[in-house]
Amino acid sequence: MSDKDAPIIIWFRQDLRLKDNPALTAAVESGRKIIPLYILDDENSGAWKMGGASRWWLHESLSALNNDLDQKICFARGDALSVLLNFIKSSGAGGVYWNRCYEPWRITRDSEIKKTLTANGVEAKSFNGSLLFEPHKALKSDGTPYKVFTPFYKKGCLENSPPPRTPLAEPDNINLQAHSILSLDDLNLMPQIPWHKTMEKEWEPGESGAQKRLLHFLHNGLRDYKEGRNHPAADNVSRLSPHLHYGEISPNEVWHATKPVMVAEHIEKDGEHFLRELGWRDFSNNLLYHFPDIPRTNLQAKFNAFPWREDPDALKRWQKGQTGYPIVDAGMRELWQTGYMHNRVRMIAGSFLVKNLLLHWHHGEDWFWDTLVDADLANNSASWQWVAGCGADAAPYFRIFNPLTQGKKFDADGAYVRKYVPEIAALPDKYLHAPWEAPDETLFESGVALDQTYPSPIVDLKQSRDRALAAFSSLK
DNA sequence: CCTGGAGTTGTCCTA
């Protein structure tokens, strides 16, 4: 039973912010009381339940949002539809507003929810709060979705779609109504073992942390972004991905904050390269929206015949950062310790798993899903498919990253490797990326004992490259 | 339907 004065539920999901939040703004503008609600729905997410690192981040982010909302957020867990129906009954709410998510299981669930609520006379409204361009609008002129990034971005988005909305201000006078059920702690998002201590040092989840990160990037990282973003030890990447995933900041906010800086500082090229990365985020969501099977199924069907190997021991060594290739191991350890990996290193480590080790991209996808604080179904699936070569922008089969070349090129002074692989830090630059090439004397002087303090390479680069090329040519 | 151009991120060999 809704009436015009009944409160509105703001159903927070992956939009954990007050600024530029279309659903929240619309609810506030209605003049009605607001009940903020968060539902941990592990019942509908199927194989894609949040991983451990994501849960830690979520806990911190919800805690920050709850502080901003006078501790008035109601927490619940379970099937979202049942929770909502019960909650509406007990709170007397007359409407539910939310910002859309684009994971297939959420689309299915949310359209069911919208239908049921509407049928019950409850106002149900959804908004676009997380993408620059709506996925069902950026289509080719024949009405089918884009499968190649560049035309998607240039033509489908920049040319033919309305420009990204200017950010909405944070509403003042949010008239909150409490209706307590569970507390944040009841969601059990925090890890049992305190592994998150190393992550706390790296990150500040929540809206104000996101804003700080954006400002830091715009003033310290954007200049030389085009080149500097390739160097994992440099401070040129935004590291906004987890903030964007949880919607602590909107892409629109990032977009519109970047524009004036790139103009004022005369760094248009760097700025455009950065904005393209936001475009990639939209592109991945677009792919997931139109091809909901990409988390598990090769976009290019011919890859279904690919001769992947099974090698649990090699997989474990990759996961733990014990492959014997320093740039790969540094990346995998950065991931484990911080919940994040620099983009360049994600490509190197990903290529190594899929091509040099010849292990199925699902293994990489699953591991990243569990360990990344920015784990995002669209980005994770689309990126792994890209690395494996079975995805949308088909990488040439011969594009196999050489971890040695990449390390020397992008971590020339070894700052990144030395930080995450300290047991070989004393090696001279010349051998840092290839300890197996170092003379015995150098190893000894650097305190490195191959296979004791640091492993020798798990595979030979040339042999594994040839093996991968043979596997790819078998698809023809 | 046909056509031409293009496709995030590379590596290796050769001159």
Add this chain to the structure above:
DNA sequence: TTAGGACAACTCCAG
């Protein structure tokens, strides 16, 4: 030491 071309063929996209 360094720069340029080879490495397949295919699909996608726009006109």
